[in-house]
Amino acid sequence: MTDVPVAGRKRRPLLPPGFVAAVLKGHSGLGLAFAAILYLVCLTGSIAVFAYELQRWENADLSRLDAVSPEAVQKAALAAVAATGEGVEHVFITIPGAELPWLKITTDVAGTHRDWIADADGALTEGGASPWTEFLTALHIHLHLPRSWGMFLVGLTGVALLSSLISGLLAHPRIFRDAFHLRLGGSRRLQEADLHNRIGVWALPFHVVVSLTGALLGLTTLIVGVLGLAVFQGDTEKVYALFVPPHPADDPRPAPMLDLVPMFAELSRHTDGRIESIFLEHPTEMGGAALFNVDDGSDRLAHTDAYTFDREGKLFFSKRAVDGNVGEGIISSLGTLHFGWFGGGLVKIAYGLLGFGLTYMAMNGVTIWLARRRDKGRPAPGWERVWAATVWGQPLALTGAAVAVLAMPAATPQSALLIWGGLTLAALSAAAFLSAEIVSRWGRLLSGLLLLVLALGHVLLRMGPGADPMGWVINAVLLITGALLLASLRHRPNPA
Structure with a gap:
């Protein structure tokens, strides 16, 4: 017998109210537990989408190349190894392309890197280092902690973000029905809640992709360990061998x-x-080898072929992306999909904007x-001050580190880290004495002023005749962002 709807009967909710309340509580708890690190990872990730453009901005005064000959590459690599001295373990060679229009040589001695840029003839010039961009990307990927532990923590943050997205959907059964419902101009809390929910719905596919790929990238070591135990009796090298080119036979003879x-x-x-790019392993040993990464020209996310040569120039390994299985395609696509490094500039801009939307949600x-x-009559003014310092201390610290790097000719990523850490601590210390409103206003004021100083200083120091046009683009974005932060001071202040 079919139930007949009775006039006036209330529609049964999709999910029981008790379940919704419990999920909402869990959603809040999860967000609070990872709040600061989630905000930092989202903020730095949104900027790191433009890592290549930022490298060009940091080196806007370098000459650019469209192509280079094999002889010039050999001459540059030979000169870089000779200038570095003994003990060179690896050499990274970036071939000029649309993303980075340089012939860049980086040598590695026990984890210490030196960078050079070469001209079309292979002659070296000092330069090519991007200390602020390296600092920023390392902060996003592993928080400048020991790499395995840092990546694991960031991977857990990705899991927390994905869990928050799922619990947020379950905690708001009407979230899709109210996708375009905004209560603006009334209660500040209701307005913020509506914006939080609407951004979560409008950009849900992006949020899921970014959180899932970030979790997989961060938890790679754990995933490999589990696969090794399950399939290869704990031998993780066999797992890595499924996805990375084999190492050459070890022969340390000069x-x-x-x-x-x-x-x-x-x-x-x-x-x-x-x-x-070309990766040289032990280039001055008998066991040396060279790995060539080649773009196959396709539109697939995984589009890089690998070819490895031994010292005698014999090809002993090759792997075409098109021949890879589904698992290899997924692994190869994670980084590209996570950072939006596909589809050109418009995709990057979309990723950047969506990323800042996710940062706002956090x-x-x-x-x-x-x-x-x-x-509810249970204010937490101490936490309000701390959160205001956390939110507005990061733009201040990141911009302050960039200004310091620009002003220091011999700056390193470690220099940027020290400046960032000092400014972060200063902002948090201010929360002990100042109200959340004042911390917010001073954070926006100083961040806006430093952004203007950064852009104008870069124009004076790096944007001479023939400078990279990308420098003008980045400086324009910095000026606009700084002006918007300063303009926000005219409106009613938001403690966070």
Whole structure:
């Protein structure tokens, strides 16, 4: 027998109220537990989408190349190894392309890197280092902690973000029905809550992709360990062998520098793709090898072929992206999909804007919780001050580190880290003496002023005749962002 709807009967809710209340409580608890790190990872990730553009901005005064000959690459690599001295373990060679229009050589000695830029003839010039961009990307990827532990923590943050998205949907059964419902101009808490929910719905596919890929990238070591235990009796090397090229046979006997020119010639017989980079392993040992990463020219997310040569120029390993299985395609696509490094500039801009939307969600989730406590007569002014210092201390610290790097000719990523850490502590210390409103206003004021100083200082120091046009683009964005922060001081202040 079919039930007949009775006039006036209330529609049964999709989810039981008790379940919704419990999920909402869990959603709030999860967000609060990871609030600061989630905000930091989202903020730095939104900026790191433009890592290549920021490298060009930091080196806007360098000459640019469209192409380079194999002989010039060999000459530059040989000169860089000779200038570095003994003990060179790896050499990273970036071939000029649309993303980075330089021939860049980086040598590695026991984890210490030196960078050079070479001209079209292979002659080296000092430069090519991007200390602030390196600092920023490391902060996003592993928080400048020991790499494995830092990546694990960031991976857990991705899991927390994905869990928050799911619990947020379950805690708001009407969230899709009210996707365009905004209560503006009334209660500040309700307005913030509506913006929080609307951004969560409008950009849900992006949020899921970014959180899922971030979790997988951060938890790679754990995933590999589990696969090793489950499939290869704990041998994780066999798991890595499924996805990365094999290492050459270890032979530490001294030898002349690897000769790359015959390898270029041999490679042309196997592919007509564009060489993106070359990785030299133990280039002055008999066991040396060279790995060529080649863009196959396709539109697939995984589009990089790998070709590895031994010292004699013999191709002993090759892997085309198109021949990979589903698992290899997914692994190879994670980084590209996470940072939006596909589809050109428009995709990057979309990723950046959506990323800042996610950062806003991470920020105002705590703001909503604090406002709800205040509305219930249980204000937490101490936490309001701390959260205001956390939110507005980061733009101040990141911009201050960039200004310091710009002003110091010998700056390193560690220099930027020290400046960032000092300014972060200063902002948190101010929360002990100043109200949340004052911390917010001073944070926006100083961040806006430093952004203007950064852009104008960069124009004076780096934007001479023939400078990279990308420098003008980045400086324009800095000026606009600084002006918007200063303009926000005219409006009613928001404690966070």
